[in-house]
Amino acid sequence: MPVSMNASDDGYCYHCGLPIPEGVNLTIQEGPQTRRFCCVGCKTAYQLIQSAGLEEFYKRRDPQQSGGRPDEENLAALAAFDDPIYQKTVVRALPDGKQRVHLLLEGIHCAACVWLNEKVLSGLPGVTSAQVNFSTHRATVTWDPAQTKLSQIIHTVRRIGYNGEPYDPEAVEQSHRKRDRDLLLRMAVAGFGAGNVMLIAVVLYAGFFTGMEAQYKHFFHWLSLVLATPVLFFSGWPFFRGAINGLRLRTLNMDLPIAIGATITYSYSVWITLSGVGEVYFDSVTMFLFFLLTGRFLESGARRKAANATERLLSITPKxxxxxxxxxxxxxxxxxxxxxxxxxxxxxxxxxxxxxxxxxxxxxxxxxxxxxxxxxxxxxxxxxxxxxxxxxxxxxxxxxxIGDESAINRIVRMVEAAQAARPPIQTLADRVAGWFVGAILIMASGTLAYWLTVDPAQALENTVALLIITCPCALGLATPAAVVVATGAASRAGILIKGGDVLERLARAQRIVLDKTGTVTLGRPTVQRVVLDADVGEAYLLEIAASLASASEHPIARAIAAYARDQSGENPRRPERSRNHAGLGIQGNWGDEQEARMGRAPFIAEWLGVDALEPPADANPFTWTAVAENGRLLGWFALADAPKPDAGEAVAAFHALGLETTLLSGDRAAVVEQTAAEVGVNHAIGGVLPGEKEGHVAQLQADGVAVAMVGDGVNDAPAMARADVAIAVENAADVSMETADVALLSPQLATAARAIAIAQRTMRIIRQNLTFSLVYNAIAIPLAASGHVLPIVAAVAMPLSSLIVVGNALRLNRIQPLPGEVTH
Missing domain, CATH: 2.70.150.10 (Calcium-transporting ATPase, cytoplasmic transduction domain A)
Incomplete structure (x- = not known):
């Protein structure tokens, strides 16, 4: 049945021409005309076409042809993605009622693909976030299920030419194999055509020097045309598709100069074949397409090797x-x-x-x-x-x-977020790469015009060589390749880095501020002495202290609780009401008549109404904790916390990496200074309240110092939030983990030093890649424009430059020892 493609009031979709389902009311008002659509995908496709300035599409297409909307059977199949039972395995429910899914996208091969998918998905009703990871070909979409279904999201992705499905670790390898098979098939066709055309080219070159009758020369030209045509249109289709998509979206990508170069060379050779005058270049077309496809295949494998950290984590979990x-x-x-x-x-x-x-x-x-x-x-x-x-x-x-809340899945989410985040240096490189393609086209036009006046026979060859050899791909890959490899390598070392921008900030750090308890020390203090006030029995002091400690998770409280349990063998009586005073102590109440407090001397002194409360004199710099009840002091606990075994080595590594170190703690100044001296920290500041920690960090920043803060407790969260980069150690409080830019899964403090070393090395690799990319193009462009590079050589050099950049980034997979570290 004929369908009306240009009317919106006859029950048919304006974009695809199929009947609009009952109850669907998707419209766009344009002046007096109302455009009606059958689905969100068609409406979005229409808006994209309009925004790209391609309104003529609707005037020129055949009114008898459908726009390609999926048939009813496919729509029914997509509805299976909305099954609640199925979604339990692939969709994560968020606390605010929204949902999140990871989609595996087939067909992603350039930045334009990423931009298109992010733009289209972000335009769907209820979609609050859509981010595509170029390295893993995965999209992370967050949406409101009350406004949009998962099937509609997948439907929309497929409508713009990408096969999207919920990410399943078991399907990843299958997707990789499918993509590799497609590339290998195109490579095989290109290789077969190039090999045979090159053999014919040898005959033609021999005939050029020894003489060949015109009829044989014409025959070989036509035979080359027949062999080269499927190479151009089948093997070269990925480049044409990328160029067309880029032009449609008004963006310039690297596929455009490749497509132009191949088309010009092929068209010129076809004209020579038809006219019978001159030499053909079918061998150049087929060979550089073959080399480019080979380079893309190798580059894809290298990128996958760089990005498979999450697949590796997920694959090791038992089924x-x-x-x-x-x-x-x-x-x-x-x-x-x-x-x-x-x-x-x-x-x-x-x-x-x-x-x-x-x-x-x-x-x-x-x-x-x-x-x-x-x-x-x-x-x-x-x-x-x-x-x-x-x-x-x-x-x-x-x-x-279970599911998304498991440790591995949380790690995977953090690694993927890190790989998707773009550091500032990458944003600059992306902008340069975008302008670079336009500059290539201008330079190619100038090269063609120049050689047409100087030596027309060289004009085509030199122009094509320039179009092929210039490579913003290496520039575009310089940063993301390094970020992907670095975050994957860091995750294997027990370091979770939340973004590429974190790597850049971590590498710039000049001062590392360390919390003491649980960060530099073991976080397991032990009671060394108990001092009783007058007329107070030890059993009673232990009973009150243990009761208060049972309502706190602070390391000192746990140590006192363990000591009291060892002495009395009884479980404490928990307070009816308790309140933690961050960085100060804890109070507990039993009914309305009994209140007790335990904590730092100033905290207890203020409650007792005295100006100051001095701990007992002792030659050892203990951490003293006072206990009081109903307005009178009961006694003191003296505690000590040993430094971590690797703390000294870690601090030495910080210094070797060029950082100053500061130990910042709420503990007594004497204790902090002794710990700092034991492990070799440059500066020690003790007796600092949680709010004051933030002030110390802010003061360093005001002095122009980039600060990295390492902590583990709730009282560290404000200072960590203030720091340029925050590092949370193993078993850190949840709020510290949320605040942190880097999470350490290992108890060793040296892991923090390794994180900084990885960040510094990553930035060196990025700078090397960017320098190589700029130097390569600075050398290649003049050589090609001046006629010193053949198109075949250009076709080898261009993908080779990208491979060098990716290969250099892969060096980050090797975790190097820290300064002074002994390896076995």
């Missing part, structure tokens, strides 16, 4: 779990296990899901998370992460996190 249900053990797919169920893990097996040890114990190899190869002892109550290896003991685990 089955041994679940205990009603006393019986079942092998169940991991995705079907619920929170609260019990899982058994035998020695030598991988732990399938995050959980807490219910029974058993033994060493667990957490190298895949922290980079540390030494197994960590796990006993009753300890947390374990899915994907880690149970080395030598049977475990029964209660599942605490």
């Amino acid at each position: 089955l779990a041994s679940v205990v249900r009603d006393g019986d053990e079942y092998q169940v797919p991991v995705r079907e296990v619920a929170v609260g169920e019990m899982v058994r893990v035998k020695p030598g097996e991988q732990i399938p899901l995050d959980g807490t040890v219910l029974s058993g114990g033994g060493g667990v190899d957490e190298a895949m998370l922290t980079g540390e190869s030494v197994p960590v002892l796990k006993t009753l109550g300890d947390s374990v992460a899915g994907g880690t290896l149970n080395v030598d003991g049977a475990l029964e685990i209660e599942v605490t996190r």
Whole structure:
């Protein structure tokens, strides 16, 4: 049945011409005319065509042809993506009611593809964020399910020419193989055509010098034309498609000069073949397309190798779990296990899901998370992460996190976010690369005009060589390739870097500010002395202190609770009401008549109404904690916290990397100064309240110093937020993890130094890549324009330059030892 393509009031879609489903009311008002559409995809496609200035499309197309809307069967198939059961495995529900999905996009091959998908997806109703990762070909989309369905998102992506499906780790390799097969097929056609055309070219060259009858020469020209045509239009289609998409969107990409060069050379050779006068260049067309496809294939493999950190993490998690249900053990797919169920893990097996040890114990190899190869002892109550290896003991685990909330998936999200984020240096390179293509076309036009007046026989060859050899691809890949490799390598070392911009800020850091407890020290203080006030029994002091400590997670509170438990063997009586005063102490109430407090001397002195409260005199610089009840002092606890075994080496590494170090703590100045002296920190500042920590960081910044802050507690969060870059150590409080730009999964302080070393090395690699790209083009452009480069040589040099940039970035996969570090 004929359909009206240019009317909007007859029940047919203005864009695709198919009937508009009942109840769909998608319109655009243009003056007196109302354009009606059958779906969001058609409306978006129409808006894109209009914004690109291609209104003539609707006037010129055949009114009997559909615009390509999926048929009803395909639409029904897409509806399966909206199944709630299916979405449990691929869609993440966010706290604000929105949803997030990772889509694997087939067909992404340049920055224009990224721009188009982000623009189209962001235009859908309810879509609040759409970000495409060029390295992994994945789109992260956040949307309101009340306004848009997942099937509509996928439908829209497919309408603009990209095959999009929810990301499934098991489907990634299949997608890679499909893309590689397509490239290999195009390479095979190009290689077959190029090989045969080159053989014919040898005959023609021989005939040029020895003489050849015109009829044979014409025959070989026609034979070359027949062989070269499928190479241009089939093997060269990816370049033409990229150029057309770029022009449609009013952007210039590297596919454009390639397509122009190939078309000019082919068209000129066709004209020579038809006219029978002159020499053909079909050999040049076929050979440089073959070399370009080969380069793209190798570059794709190198990029995939650089970007497979997340696939590697996801692939190591087991697919089955041994679940205990009603006393019986079942092998169940991991995705079907619920929170609260019990899982058994035998020695030598991988732990399938995050959980807490219910029974058993033994060493667990957490190298895949922290980079540390030494197994960590796990006993009753300890947390374990899915994907880690149970080395030598049977475990029964209660599942605490599944799906997107698991440790591995959270790491994957952070790594992907880091790889997608663009540092400032990349933004500049992207702008330069965009203008560079326009400059190439201008220079090529000038080269053609010049050689037409000087030596017309060389004009075509020199122009094509210039179009091919110039390469903003290397410039465009210089930064993202390094960022992708660096973040992947860092994740394997137990370092999560949240963005490419973080790498740049981390590399610029001049001063590293270190929290003391839990960062430089072990974070496990122990009670060294107990001093009682007059007429106070030790048992009573321990009872009150343990009760207060039971309501706090602070390391000092835990140490006092453990000491009291060891002395009395009894569990404390928790306060009916308790309140933590950040950085000061804790108060507890039992009814209306009993209140007790424990904490720093100024905190207790203020409550007791005295000007000052001095801890007992002692030659050792202990951390003193006072305990008081109902307005009177009960006594003191003296605690000490040893530095981490690698703290001295880590501080030495900071200094070797060119950073000044400051130890900043709320602990007593004498304690902080002693710890600083033990580990070699340059500056020590003690007795600092949480708000004052932020002030110290701000003062350093006011003096022009770029500050990196390393911390682990709630009281560190304001200072970490103020710092140029924040680093949270292992087991940091959730708020510190959220504030941090870098999260360390290893307990070693040296991991922070390694993060800075990786950042500094990454910026060196980026600068090397950018320098190489600029020098390459500065040399290649004059050589090509002056006629010193053949098109064949240009076709080899252009992809080779991109491969060099990617190969240089891949050097970041090798984790180099820190200054002074001993390797085995």
